[in-house]
Structures are given as structure tokens and as C-alpha cells.
Amino acid sequence: MVTSEPTATPPLATDGGGNEIAVHVDHGMCSGTRNCERYYPDIFVVNRDKAWIKSGIEWASADVALLKEVESACPWAAIEVEAPAD
Amino acid sequence: MPTFNPITDNVSAPWPEVAEDRAKCPYHQIADGIDEAITYQSVTDIYRNPQVWSSELGVDVAGEKAVGQKILSFADPPLHTRQRRLLVKALSPARMDAMVPRIQQEVDDIIDRFPSDGGPIDLFEKMAGLLPARIIHELLGIPENLRSGLQGWTEMETTAATAFDQAPFKKSMEEYLAFLTDLVRARKADAEEHDDLVSLLVSAEVDQEVLLETEVVWIIKFLLSAGAETTKGALTNSVYALETHPEEKARYLADIDGLVDTLVEEGLRFDGPVKGLLRTARTDTELGDIPKPQGSKVFMSFVGANHDPSAYPDPDQFSLERDFSHLPSHLSFGAGVHHCLGMNLARHELRVMLTTIYKRLPNFRLADGFAPEPKPALLWRHWETMMVTYDGPVLPRTAV
Numbered sequence: 001m002v003t004s005e006p007t008a009t010p011p012l013a014t015d016g017g018g019n020e021i022a023v024h025v026d027h028g029m030c031s032g033t034r035n036c037e038r039y040y041p042d043i044f045v046v047n048r049d050k051a052w053i054k055s056g057i058e059w060a061s062a063d064v065a066l067l068k069e070v071e072s073a074c075p076w077a078a079i080e081v082e083a084p085a086d
Numbered sequence: 087m088p089t090f091n092p093i094t095d096n097v098s099a100p101w102p103e104v105a106e107d108r109a110k111c112p113y114h115q116i117a118d119g120i121d122e123a124i125t126y127q128s129v130t131d132i133y134r135n136p137q138v139w140s141s142e143l144g145v146d147v148a149g150e151k152a153v154g155q156k157i158l159s160f161a162d163p164p165l166h167t168r169q170r171r172l173l174v175k176a177l178s179p180a181r182m183d184a185m186v187p188r189i190q191q192e193v194d195d196i197i198d199r200f201p202s203d204g205g206p207i208d209l210f211e212k213m214a215g216l217l218p219a220r221i222i223h224e225l226l227g228i229p230e231n232l233r234s235g236l237q238g239w240t241e242m243e244t245t246a247a248t249a250f251d252q253a254p255f256k257k258s259m260e261e262y263l264a265f266l267t268d269l270v271r272a273r274k275a276d277a278e279e280h281d282d283l284v285s286l287l288v289s290a291e292v293d294q295e296v297l298l299e300t301e302v303v304w305i306i307k308f309l310l311s312a313g314a315e316t317t318k319g320a321l322t323n324s325v326y327a328l329e330t331h332p333e334e335k336a337r338y339l340a341d342i343d344g345l346v347d348t349l350v351e352e353g354l355r356f357d358g359p360v361k362g363l364l365r366t367a368r369t370d371t372e373l374g375d376i377p378k379p380q381g382s383k384v385f386m387s388f389v390g391a392n393h394d395p396s397a398y399p400d401p402d403q404f405s406l407e408r409d410f411s412h413l414p415s416h417l418s419f420g421a422g423v424h425h426c427l428g429m430n431l432a433r434h435e436l437r438v439m440l441t442t443i444y445k446r447l448p449n450f451r452l453a454d455g456f457a458p459e460p461k462p463a464l465l466w467r468h469w470e471t472m473m474v475t476y477d478g479p480v481l482p483r484t485a486v
Contacts, residue, residue, distance in 0.1 A: 028178060028179070028180050029175070029178050029179070031179050031425075031429060031430055033421070034414065034415045035421065035425065038134075038414075038421075048411075049411075072167065072423075073134075073422060073423050075170070075422070075425035075427075076178070077170070
């Protein structure tokens with residue numbers, strides 16, 4: 001799955017196990033703390049005080065456990081990850 | 087022992103001593119059973135590991151809180167997650183953006199009452215101590231006739247929070263808690279008629295769970311003290327930094343609207359209002375390569391992390407040329423799941439105050455001969471007073 005620009009809601013992607021992953025950043029809640037960028041800089045970038053999902057992510061090799069950690073660690077509950085738990 | 091000990095030393099600009107300590111080691115013992123983390127990396131590593139480095143077991147010298155008092159900064163996931171998710175929407179960026187006109191009105195009202203002859207005045211007493219309390223009272227929906235008394239208790243609680251001996255505060259604290267409990271019970275009876283934070287908390291439900299009455303009381307108490315003390319320290323520390331760096335002040339005065347965001351962030355980074363916070367080891371662990379037994383405490387030094395050259399070039403320089411969009415977040419609002427809930431509100435309050443002061447008070451400056459004294463406190467870092475003056479009269483709000 002490749003998007004041309006960083007986005008808050010990329011299209012549904014598939015991880016290495018064939019499971020669907022959806023990652024969404026709620027810009028109404030995001031306060032630009034850079035928590036997600038620190039946890040998972042390959043996926044998240046903060047720009048204009050908001051978190052974005054980078055373009056050109058190789059979702060097949062994404063670390064789903066780390067994505068879940070980013071979701072639960074977001075202090076503004078702005079990141080939602082829909083993916084199998086393990 | 088480090089050259090600068092945040093527990094015992096209380097100096098105005100400890101940057102050289104902190105740099106010397108940081109260069110030796112990321113960790114130092116600062117008291118029996120307490121180490122200090124002093125680098126940006128070491129502090130963020132601790133923040134990222136709440137499973138080991140617990141807030142619930144003690145973020146200050148008072149130690150573990152009782153059930154019901156484990157709230158927000160004094161709680162660990164999953165309890166912390168549940169409480170925080172109830173509150174984030176009420177303090178969201180959009181909701182705080184909507185508070186800006188109200189903040190501007192309050193700041194203008196405060197400045198309207200400044201003396202026409204230019205003072206001098208104490209910026210703590212006349213502005214920094216007033217605005218954050220008024221705004222948080224409004225957000226909480228505290229009735230006007232109760233605000234003055236409540237402010238007295240909040241100030242008492244702030245002093246008690248970092249005192250080693252809690253005994254002198256016991257009776258006042260009981261009265262304060264009784265007052266807040268009455269407030270919560272009254273609001274619970276008619277919560278649907280109000281749109282304030284107390285009403286939200288007493289009626290909030292997440293995953294079919296509600297907050298205990300004690301939790302609501304302690305959350306309100308926390309919001310009252312945390313919002314007020316930190317913002318007033320942040321304002322006056324920033325003003326002092328700007329006033330003691332004439333080149334940066336000239337740069338700011340030439341482009342107040344363009345540079346106020348940078349001033350807010352650089353002020354918080356350079357001399358934030360909190361020295362640091364403690365965490366307590368839930369299990370046997372390590373700091374760097376050093377084994378630490380369960381119950382060990384670590385002081386996360388924001389002073390050390392925010393002046394770490396690995397994070398900020400020329401860290402001991404106060405500079406409005408920094409581009410914070412390309413720098414790591416300073417740690418004055420904390421990090422990880424415990425990132426400050428009031429950060430969006432605090433930023434707005436600081437922006438409005440730092441803009442309006444320098445637009446409406448001609449030739450605003452420190453009072454002649456004024457030399458500030460650091461306020462003795464374990465966790466807070468600000469001055470006792472901030473005497474300032476200006477060339478009266480105050481400009482009308484319509485002129486700026």
C-alpha cells in the first residue's frame with residue numbers, strides 16, 4: 001500500500017500474515033506530542049503539529065505489536081489501530 | 087553525588103553544573119535510594135516504561151497513594167488509561183482553541199487593572215497567579231462565590247505537595263477535600279444541566295465503568311493545582327529569560343505575533359516550571375548497567391534533559407531562532423502516556439499573556455535593581471517574585 005503524501009487515514013492495508021490493518025490519526029485530538037514518532041519513526045511523522053502516517057509504508061513488514069503499543073501510548077488517544085492482537 | 091543536586095540545590099541557572107554531571111554519566115545518586123536520570127534519552131526511556139517505572143508507587147516524596155487517590159499523574163495503566171480517556175476529549179486541542187477569546191478577555195481585564203504609573207508590580211501576584219486559576223475554575227464550572235476560597239486551598243495544596251513534612255497541612259487538607267466532595271455531590275444531582283468538567287467527570291462512563299467519587303474529587307484537586315502552579319512558573323520564567331537576553335527580546339519585539347510560539351516553546355525548554363518528577367521501580371530493574379532493586383526511585387531531571395546537547399544544539403543558549411518543528415519535543419510537559427493533559431490550555435494561556443504583556447505595556451522590563459530569588463521547592467522551579475515595570479499608562483486593548 002503506497003500513498004503519495006503523508007496522511008491521517010491511509011487506505012486499508014495488509015500485514016505479512018495477510019491480515020487487514022487500518023491505522024488512523026484523529027487530528028481533532030492529536031496534540032503533536034511526537035510520542036508516535038519516537039516509538040515508530042518508520043510509520044509516523046509529525047508535521048504542522050499533527051501526526052501523519054508516512055507514504056510508501058511496507059505494511060507487510062509492519063510490526064503490529066509496536067503499532068498497538070503506539071496506539072495505547074498515545075496520550076491523546078488520537079491513534080486507532082485495527083489489527084489482529086498478535 | 088552530582089555537582090548539581092536537584093533535591094538540595096536551588097540556584098538560578100545551574101546549566102554548567104548540570105552539563106558537567108551529564109558529561110560524566112546519564113545517572114547519578116542524589117539521595118539514599120534515589121537516582122537522577124539527567125540525559126534526554128535516559129528520561130524518555132523511563133517515561134516509555136511505565137510497567138517498570140511506576141507513577142502509582144510515588145512521583146513525589148509522599149510515596150504511594152491510597153486507593154481512590156491514584157489518579158492521572160499518580161496512576162499507572164490500565165487505571166491511568168481509563169481516567170485519561172475520560173478527560174482527553176474535554177481538554178482536546180479543538181476545545182482549548184475555543185477558549186482563546188475567553189483567555190484574551192481575562193488577560194485584558196487583568197492588565198486593565200494594572201497601575202497607570204507603571205508600577206513596579208509583582209507579575210506573579212498581578213497576572214501569573216490569577217489567569218490560570220480563573221480559567222480552570224471556569225472549565226470546572228466552579229461557582230463565582232466559591233472561587234476565592236478555593237484558590238486559597240489550591241495554594242496550600244501546592245505548597246504541601248512538595249513538602250517533606252505533611253503534618254502542618256493535615257487539617258486544611260481535610261477541609262479542602264470535604265469542600266470538593268460537597269461540590270461533586272451537588273453537581274452529581276444536576277449534572278445533565280451543566281456542560282463543565284465536574285459534570286463530565288461525575289457522569290462519565292467508559293466500558294460500563296464510572297469513576298469513584300474519591301477519584302473525581304482527587305482529579306479535580308489535581309487539575310486545580312497542576313494547572314495553576316506550572317503555568318505561572320512558565321510565564322515568569324519565560325519573561326525573566328527574555329528580559330535577561332536583550333538581543334532575543336529585541337528580536338521578539340520586532341515580530342511578536344510571528345515569534346510568540348517559539349518564545350513559548352523555548353521558554354519551556356530553557357527554564358520550565360518543573361525540575362523533574364520521580365518514578366518508583368515496581369520490580370527489580372536496571373538504570374543503565376546498574377542493578378536497582380524494587381522500590382528504588384529515580385528522579386527524571388527535566389532540567390538535564392531539556393539542556394542535553396544531543397537533543398538541542400547550544401542547549402544553554404536562550405534562542406528564538408530554534409525551529410521546534412525539527413527538534414525533539416522538550417520534556418517540560420512530560421512524555422509518553424503521562425504527557426501533560428493541560429498542555430494545550432497552557433500553551434494558549436502563555437501565548438496570550440506573552441503577546442498581550444509586550445503589546446500593551448510600553449517599555450515593559452524588569453524593575454530597576456530587581457534580582458529574583460529561586461523559590462525553594464523539590465519539584466517546582468520558579469522565582470519567589472517577579473518585579474516588573476513599564477512606562478505608563480497601559481495601552482488600551484483596542485490599540486494593539
